[in-house]
Amino acid sequence: QQQVKQSPQSLIVQKGGISIINCAYENTAFDYFPWYQQFPGKGPALLIAIRPDVSEKKEGRFTISFNKSAKQFSLHIMDSQPGDSATYFCAASNFNKFYFGSGTKLNVKP
Amino acid sequence: ETGVTQSPTHLIKTRGQQVTLRCSSQSGHNTVSWYQQALGQGPQFIFQYYREEENGRGNFPPRFSGLQFPNYSSELNVNALELDDSALYLCASSPGGVGTDTQYFGPGTRLTVL
Numbered sequence: 001q002q003q004v005k006q007s008p009q010s011l012i013v014q015k016g017g018i019s020i021i022n023c024a025y026e027n028t029a030f031d032y033f034p035w036y037q038q039f040p041g042k043g044p045a046l047l048i049a050i051r052p053d054v055s056e057k058k059e060g061r062f063t064i065s066f067n068k069s070a071k072q073f074s075l076h077i078m079d080s081q082p083g084d085s086a087t088y089f090c091a092a093s094n095f096n097k098f099y100f101g102s103g104t105k106l107n108v109k110p
Numbered sequence: 111e112t113g114v115t116q117s118p119t120h121l122i123k124t125r126g127q128q129v130t131l132r133c134s135s136q137s138g139h140n141t142v143s144w145y146q147q148a149l150g151q152g153p154q155f156i157f158q159y160y161r162e163e164e165n166g167r168g169n170f171p172p173r174f175s176g177l178q179f180p181n182y183s184s185e186l187n188v189n190a191l192e193l194d195d196s197a198l199y200l201c202a203s204s205p206g207g208v209g210t211d212t213q214y215f216g217p218g219t220r221l222t223v224l
Contacts, residue, residue: 034212034213036215043112043114043215044153045112046213046214096158097166098143103150
């Protein structure tokens with residue numbers, strides 16, 4: 001049973017556009033929702049994270065939108081750049097046990 | 111850089127062998143988790159150690175075992191390797207304690223089982 005479902009599997013965006021990646025979860029006990037960025041051959045790097053007591057968090061060009069009632073959260077990358085091309089994973093956690101989505105491969109075209 | 115290091119970077123083993131992977135956490139981080147990431151998939155939780163005790167386990171068989179040491183280092187041991195064990199193995203450390211903390215990942219060890 002997959003705890004966190006992520007979509008789309010892949011995404012192509014033009015430079016300057018907005019990239020949107022969506023995740024859904026079932027376990028209402030999750031209390032921490034991070035997004036990770038992973039480049040080939042590297043470990044995941046924390047991008048931005050949110051806790052369920054807020055509906056939105058923004059850090060630079062990256063924004064998480066969180067809908068607790070729908071059990072969904074999404075990552076928005078504004079002004080997408082070719083350097084953002086990577087695989088993005090959402091995750092959900094409870095007591096430091098993390099469950100990851102299946103990943104979204106983002107390709108930002110110059 | 112996250113301050114989390116792993117060794118070796120790459121490893122090739124044959125089916126049935128045993129392997130030990132190593133991780134050095136950030137200083138002061140009491141919690142270390144290990145993940146298996148198959149090609150094209152998200153990391154899958156193997157187990158977690160908090161203050162040298164196992165503190166939760168994912169859906170992995172007993173031939174996956176671990177140790178955590180007082181100097182913030184840890185090991186993942188896999189016995190009787192199978193072809194499906196080929197993957198990137200990641201460790202992640204966090205300060206630990208009550209609640210959920212940010213996890214910081216190492217670069218991973220790429221294990222190939224032939």
